[in-house]
């Protein structure tokens with residue numbers, strides 16, 4: 001393999017379409033992810049994220065368009081691109097008859113790596129699996145199996161790491177150790193592509209974000225730009241007593257049992273509260289909240305605002 005220039009995108013998608021029956025579940029997606037990026041691909045259930053990842057991994061053929069990993073077309077060079085990628089799948093796939101170490105040695109063997117135990121030991125350590133190394137895969141808990149999936153994907157130190165909802169249903173400890181390790185690999189130059197429904201993870205980890213809706217890329221920008229464009233400050237409260245004066249009701253949105261206004265700053269909050277009091281409204285459950293990636297996501301996806309401060313997409 002010839003050396004890869006730093007300018008070559010880690011992932012390049014051009015007009016990628018995947019058709020099932022008469023439906024394009026991925027519909028003309030074009031996107032570059034540069035080397036060294038920590039990139040999140042977000043979207044509701046069924047948006048097409050896993051289908052895109054399957055095409056990157058060479059598990060599904062695109063119906064049209066080009067899918068490249070570090071300058072190599074996946075359909076033309078599937079073996080090479082598989083070496084360049086480490087994919088942590090959403091599903092737990094494992095052979096129940098092997099121990100953890102055997103599974104990782106076997107995976108190393110697929111890539112022609114015979115003396116890989118030093119790196120395997122490091123992976124076991126970073127993923128909190130050292131004590132499980134000799135245990136049979138079938139005896140592990142779901143969270144431990146997921147750690148092994150991550151280790152398997154990284155066994156050949158791939159330059160591009162793809163994580164498809166790696167933290168779905170895993171405990172806080174694994175999340176923290178996993179992100180610590182993946183962030184460190186990213187610092188060392190590995191490109192990371194992540195799909196997740198935990199938007200706070202994407203917000204804190206990823207420098208750039210793409211959003212898919214029904215197979216279309218509907219947003220693509222730096223996390224910072226998305227937050228400053230879409231996220232603003234919200235004043236939420238419950239009013240009792242008098243109805244809202246019309247000039248304030250016009251600008252308000254119903255959010256569950258509360259009403260919400262988008263405001264620029266604290267002085268606007270004060271002015272609003274003053275007008276409400278002057279109109280005889282009794283104020284209850286007052287909250288001022290800085291909007292986050294979840295609000296940006298909901299606005300972009302065309303849904304209404306959420307009714308609470310937590311939760312996931």
Ligand code: ATP
Nearest residue numbers: 020021025043044045046047048049050051052090
């Ligand atoms: P989730 O967040 O639920 O994992 P996703 O964004 O990863 O969703 P995909 O799994 O890529 O979405 O699915 C996109 C659409 O393609 C869905 O409507 C799904 O039903 C459909 N789909 C996926 N695989 C197939 C297939 N083999 N045959 C037919 N339709 C499929």
